[in-house]
Amino acid sequence: MSGVGNDRISQIAGQSRFPEPSCDHARVTAKPAPSRATCPRCLRAQKTCLCALVQPTAHATEVLVLQHPQEQRQAKNSVALLRLSLARCEVVVGDRFEPAALQALLHRPGRDTRLLYPDVPAAPAPAAPTAAQAASPEASALPVRLVVIDATWRKSLRMLLAHPLLAALPRLSLDAPAPTRYRAIRAARRADQVSTLEATVQALAQLDGAAFDGAPLLDAFGRFVAAVASRSQPSGSADAGADAGADAMVRGA
């Protein structure tokens, strides 16, 4: 990890820190107290530090990740790599948010907020704006602030249903979720369930268009998945092969 002495990366990391504890989200957890065994940048144990994998990736859409507290402690979680690779990615940990604090988090002047979440029967997307509302040229031209819930499927649904402000946001659904390379380390319950990093990268590709190139970050994520899998299964050469296959499919999609 000492090999990552890049000024640009440090600067990006500085911009994408957790909010300072002075914020008024009473139920939002601050970052864990750093210890000698914790990397101060990715906030993971030194032995699982992922800073060497960080892939600075240009993007126009802002990203806000609402991270369930249980995800923060997961060695398999992909959000630290996402946060450090995107200059405008804010991560807030919590599963219960006061309406006023959540409202302040979700909306930014000059940004059109959207929630990355499928339109599912258990949580239907709000009705599309009327033609008159949608006709405002300023509104349609605004860059997006994308809200992403980082939790298991069931917990993300619970967070959505518990917060009317989240449920009321216009949704962004992924066009056709790419095959995940996450399966080597985490059971995906549904075919279209991908890691938070992969889903966010795909959403940025939809929103930012051709200007966005997420392939290097997805490659870095593939190396992260392989590293996690090799730590949990020291003789995991078969997993490494399977991961290389998923790698090719995602890139070709």
Ligand SMILES: [Zn+2]
């Ligand atoms: Zn680190």
